[in-house]
Amino acid sequence: MIRSLDPRTGEAFGPEFSATTNNEIDGIVGAAASAFSTWSRTSPRKRAFALRAVADALDAQSEALVAIADRETGLGIGRLAGEVGRTTFQIRTFAGALESGDFVDSHLDAAVDGPLPAGHPRFVRTTVGLGPIVVFGASNFPFAFSVLGGDTASALAAGCSVVIKAHSAHPQTSQKVFDIALDALVKSGAPTGIIGLGHGHEFGKVVISDPRISAGSFTGSKSGGRALFDMAQARISPIPFYGELGSINPVVATSSALADPTQFAVAYLDSLLLGNGQFCTNPSILFVPRNEEFLSALENNLSGREAQPFLSPATKELHDRNRAILSSSTQGIIIKAKEAPAKGLYTDAQVHIFQTSQISTLEDLHREYFGPTGIVITYENVESALSIINQLEGALVASIFAHESDEGVKDILSSLTRIAGRITWNSWPTGVAVTTGQHHGGPYPAATSPLHTSVGIHAITRFLRPISFQGFQDELLSSLTYENRSN
Amino acid sequence: MIRSLDPRTGEAFGPEFSATTNNEIDGIVGAAASAFSTWSRTSPRKRAFALRAVADALDAQSEALVAIADRETGLGIGRLAGEVGRTTFQIRTFAGALESGDFVDSHLDAAVDGPLPAGHPRFVRTTVGLGPIVVFGASNFPFAFSVLGGDTASALAAGCSVVIKAHSAHPQTSQKVFDIALDALVKSGAPTGIIGLGHGHEFGKVVISDPRISAGSFTGSKSGGRALFDMAQARISPIPFYGELGSINPVVATSSALADPTQFAVAYLDSLLLGNGQFCTNPSILFVPRNEEFLSALENNLSGREAQPFLSPATKELHDRNRAILSSSTQGIIIKAKEAPAKGLYTDAQVHIFQTSQISTLEDLHREYFGPTGIVITYENVESALSIINQLEGALVASIFAHESDEGVKDILSSLTRIAGRITWNSWPTGVAVTTGQHHGGPYPAATSPLHTSVGIHAITRFLRPISFQGFQDELLSSLTYENRSN
Numbered sequence: 001m002i003r004s005l006d007p008r009t010g011e012a013f014g015p016e017f018s019a020t021t022n023n024e025i026d027g028i029v030g031a032a033a034s035a036f037s038t039w040s041r042t043s044p045r046k047r048a049f050a051l052r053a054v055a056d057a058l059d060a061q062s063e064a065l066v067a068i069a070d071r072e073t074g075l076g077i078g079r080l081a082g083e084v085g086r087t088t089f090q091i092r093t094f095a096g097a098l099e100s101g102d103f104v105d106s107h108l109d110a111a112v113d114g115p116l117p118a119g120h121p122r123f124v125r126t127t128v129g130l131g132p133i134v135v136f137g138a139s140n141f142p143f144a145f146s147v148l149g150g151d152t153a154s155a156l157a158a159g160c161s162v163v164i165k166a167h168s169a170h171p172q173t174s175q176k177v178f179d180i181a182l183d184a185l186v187k188s189g190a191p192t193g194i195i196g197l198g199h200g201h202e203f204g205k206v207v208i209s210d211p212r213i214s215a216g217s218f219t220g221s222k223s224g225g226r227a228l229f230d231m232a233q234a235r236i237s238p239i240p241f242y243g244e245l246g247s248i249n250p251v252v253a254t255s256s257a258l259a260d261p262t263q264f265a266v267a268y269l270d271s272l273l274l275g276n277g278q279f280c281t282n283p284s285i286l287f288v289p290r291n292e293e294f295l296s297a298l299e300n301n302l303s304g305r306e307a308q309p310f311l312s313p314a315t316k317e318l319h320d321r322n323r324a325i326l327s328s329s330t331q332g333i334i335i336k337a338k339e340a341p342a343k344g345l346y347t348d349a350q351v352h353i354f355q356t357s358q359i360s361t362l363e364d365l366h367r368e369y370f371g372p373t374g375i376v377i378t379y380e381n382v383e384s385a386l387s388i389i390n391q392l393e394g395a396l397v398a399s400i401f402a403h404e405s406d407e408g409v410k411d412i413l414s415s416l417t418r419i420a421g422r423i424t425w426n427s428w429p430t431g432v433a434v435t436t437g438q439h440h441g442g443p444y445p446a447a448t449s450p451l452h453t454s455v456g457i458h459a460i461t462r463f464l465r466p467i468s469f470q471g472f473q474d475e476l477l478s479s480l481t482y483e484n485r486s487n
Numbered sequence: 488m489i490r491s492l493d494p495r496t497g498e499a500f501g502p503e504f505s506a507t508t509n510n511e512i513d514g515i516v517g518a519a520a521s522a523f524s525t526w527s528r529t530s531p532r533k534r535a536f537a538l539r540a541v542a543d544a545l546d547a548q549s550e551a552l553v554a555i556a557d558r559e560t561g562l563g564i565g566r567l568a569g570e571v572g573r574t575t576f577q578i579r580t581f582a583g584a585l586e587s588g589d590f591v592d593s594h595l596d597a598a599v600d601g602p603l604p605a606g607h608p609r610f611v612r613t614t615v616g617l618g619p620i621v622v623f624g625a626s627n628f629p630f631a632f633s634v635l636g637g638d639t640a641s642a643l644a645a646g647c648s649v650v651i652k653a654h655s656a657h658p659q660t661s662q663k664v665f666d667i668a669l670d671a672l673v674k675s676g677a678p679t680g681i682i683g684l685g686h687g688h689e690f691g692k693v694v695i696s697d698p699r700i701s702a703g704s705f706t707g708s709k710s711g712g713r714a715l716f717d718m719a720q721a722r723i724s725p726i727p728f729y730g731e732l733g734s735i736n737p738v739v740a741t742s743s744a745l746a747d748p749t750q751f752a753v754a755y756l757d758s759l760l761l762g763n764g765q766f767c768t769n770p771s772i773l774f775v776p777r778n779e780e781f782l783s784a785l786e787n788n789l790s791g792r793e794a795q796p797f798l799s800p801a802t803k804e805l806h807d808r809n810r811a812i813l814s815s816s817t818q819g820i821i822i823k824a825k826e827a828p829a830k831g832l833y834t835d836a837q838v839h840i841f842q843t844s845q846i847s848t849l850e851d852l853h854r855e856y857f858g859p860t861g862i863v864i865t866y867e868n869v870e871s872a873l874s875i876i877n878q879l880e881g882a883l884v885a886s887i888f889a890h891e892s893d894e895g896v897k898d899i900l901s902s903l904t905r906i907a908g909r910i911t912w913n914s915w916p917t918g919v920a921v922t923t924g925q926h927h928g929g930p931y932p933a934a935t936s937p938l939h940t941s942v943g944i945h946a947i948t949r950f951l952r953p954i955s956f957q958g959f960q961d962e963l964l965s966s967l968t969y970e971n972r973s974n
Binding site: 041082085086089090107108109112116117118120121122123124125128130214229230233237238239240393394404410414417420421422423424425426427431432433434435436437438439441442443444445448449450451453458461462464465466467468469470471472476479 | 528569572573576577594595596599603604605607608609610611612615617701716717720724725726727880881891897901904907908909910911912913914918919920921922923924925926928929930931932935936937938940945948949951952953954955956957958959963966
């Protein structure tokens with residue numbers, strides 16, 4: 001049984017959700033496979049219409065959705081209302097891409113007379129939906145990376161049906177978003193199996209291994225994501241698995257960034273502690289030159305910060321375990337915020353910042369601290385900072401705070417380019433724009449597929465498979481593919 | 488020890504190649520990693536210059552290369568000379584893509600005022616080379632899919648260094664191509680580790696597991712490709728593995744395609760027996776309505792066809808084993824060509840075409856018959872053909888021979904679209920054009936990554952990783968990335 005837990009009080013509340021049975025899974029996946037065969041041939045314009053209907057329906061119910069999500073996650077009304085807005089914005093962004101024909105349009109390669117290799121027949125290269133997709137909802141974004149988040153929206157835009165695993169930290173929000181979305185989709189002409197929802201740990205394992213499923217998409221922890229990735233690759237027919245796993249995001253500041261040490265310390269803490277540090281773009285490791293004013297400002301500003309609750313018992317447990325290891329390993333000092341109240345998932349949520357000039361092992365940096373924990377490494381010179389950075393694993397994002405004429409900036413950027421999917425200049429890594437220029441991914445473990453992004457329009461390419469039609473004339477192709485291209 | 492074998496005589500000849508030792512591998516991969524850090528920052532124009540130098544050098548030595556390759560593979564002078572031409576054509580195609588800026592250019596996403604999600608900072612989204620790549624040479628294309636084939640050329644174009652495993656069926660050709668290419672690359676300013684070559688079975692396993700390697704690329708058998716894919720995914724940091732594995736390519740003909748049964752039979756045999764049937768785009772399964780004239784024409788035309796030698800003992804062994812299983816399982820008749828001479832790799836290379844109206848198990852169709860074996864399935868009606876086709880696994884290519892007004896054509900195309908990466912209309916699947924509209928891949932096992940092609944310009948995208956620069960002005964970015972963008 002899965003039941004909502006109020007992180008602020010630790011109390012369970014609301015209906016009980018049974019784990020989806022294998023029989024039910026078979027029905028959900030079967031319906032998704034059947035829905036795919038019609039939805040994938042639906043015209044882009046019709047798909048866009050259905051997506052806009054979903055966005056409108058979610059916006060219309062935003063207040064009720066936010067209230068449930070706030071009680072399930074403790075993330076706060078303001079943040080969650082913003083997240084619904086972001087979610088419907090991105091659904092409409094994919095609708096817009098379908099209407100404009102970007103990412104799904106055909107490319108005509110006219111015939112060239114003469115023998116191969118210079119000569120060739122006529123080609124139309126286009127894309128088709130990959131097949132039914134399984135999406136795993138994330139704990140920390142109950143809207144933007146969950147039931148109708150960017151993964152589902154981009155898969156639907158690509159012509160795929162989607163089977164979704166609800167995250168156990170917000171089953172009621174998941175169910176409500178699902179009900180609203182399915183209703184809007186079906187009223188817009190989509191087949192009933194277009195999206196399916198399931199609950200429980202086994203659900204994900206069974207679905208990712210089902211031969212009718214063509215890809216998986218996941219946002220979450222390294223261990224959870226890797227386990228699902230391994231299942232997806234071990235299948236008789238392996239499938240793409242787009243995992244965005246826990247990410248260590250380095251921030252490198254030069255001394256010119258510390259011109260106003262207090263301002264920098266406050267901005268760092270604001271970014272670090274957003275959503276209780278439970279952000280995949282969290283500035284988890286800050287490299288700064290040794291600067292007493294900055295360290296004092298950090299301590300002074302941190303001391304007044306209140307604890308925020310963890311998202312779920314599992315999140316809290318993983319964080320606490322890893323932080324305990326770090327505490328025993330680190331040789332520096334620990335700066336702390338206000339003590340956390342001993343109730344619900346506030347317990348032990350007191351912010352800790354580990355400040356050190358040297359690391360004991362690289363492991364200390366690669367462990368996931370998904371919560372109110374920061375690491376500040378003070379460096380002697382850029383070379384010593386780079387000697388650590390050059391050993392870091394893949395990161396979703398890395399940041400530089402510097403003046404462009406500072407010594408070593410070019411080397412810092414070069415090192416960060418090797419490990420990160422996004423690099424921010426004099427700006428904090430949190431706050432991910434949903435736009436064409438976005439790349440939210442990176443070398444493993446930032447993403448299990450370093451070529452793909454889970455945010456921004458390019459996210460749709462994860463669910464589109466190229467196909468070439470050789471020797472076909474346009475009339476024949478259009479009569480044989482979409483139900484009616486002029487729709 | 489690896490030594491060339493003349494398929495026509497079965498005699499070993501030429502120098503012995505030692506299996507590359509682990510020490511040597513460490514040096515080759517280390518040199519590739521070091522070369523990557525400079526080559527990836529070389530301007531596209533300089534990379535294009537180096538690629539054109541390689542193409543020119545290979546063309547200049549074409550005659551000598553073809554002579555060695557012909558003795559090692561038995562594929563014939565004409566075919567191999569054409570293959571060198573195709574190989575240098577595709578190297579120049581990638582050079583042209585670099586010169587035009589396609590596939591590597593940056594996309595500017597100007598800042599939009601206001602808060603997220605509609606507002607956002609300035610982004611430059613571009614791509615960077617993935618890292619050092621390992622390429623596995625193929626047996627059946629000693630030039631186009633080997634040392635300086637499409638995989639290596641596209642990886643070099645992407646700014647990657649490349650470690651290549653020479654195929655044991657043509658070690659001398661591999662070594663000679665490598666020597667010519669390395670010389671041309673280094674003379675064009677590339678670092679000495681830009682390409683590396685190794686021999687032996689262990690070489691591939693060690694290199695694909697090396698943490699300094701960022702992706703693998705392979706063309707070959709299902710079992711060999713899957714084993715390497717599994718190693719690439721089992722790493723601590725899994726990497727993309729672009730395998731193009733043995734492919735079952737269905738051809739569906741309606742009765743209107745059999746208007747001239749003899750012409751159709753001859754064209755089918757010509758495509759089926761190209762390169763002794765050792766083509767990944769081989770028309771391995773032909774679905775035709777029962778037509779006595781066609782079957783007689785097939786028998787008559789086949790009876791005069793001479794055997795061709797296998798590429799290697801391993802190819803022959805796999806083919807013979809699988810064909811023996813098919814012979815005992817099939818319930819139809821076997822049409823044979825001329826008996827094969829009992830010498831070299833001609834032995835047992837007599838062409839067999841299995842003609843049946845029903846299959847015993849789907850396994851009979853999914854087994855690899857990489858050689859002179861065809862399967863002709865005569866069908867009662869389109870539905871009965873589709874009931875088999877809908878169960879087939881992924882295919883590189885599928886073909887339809889029909890008139891567009893024929894009954895069932897739309898259903899045939901719909902079914903083939905679900906399983907194939909390329910669909911040809913009234914044309915045979917062999918003969919792969921190197922052009923923008925090409926897609927040479929498909930659902931597993933046609934490709935281990937259904938989103939990517941190994942032929943045509945898009946092949947370069949396999950080795951490019953997107954990256955977003957947030958909040959950077961152009962001057963800063965260009966001064967920090969390529970050595971000099973105006974070069």
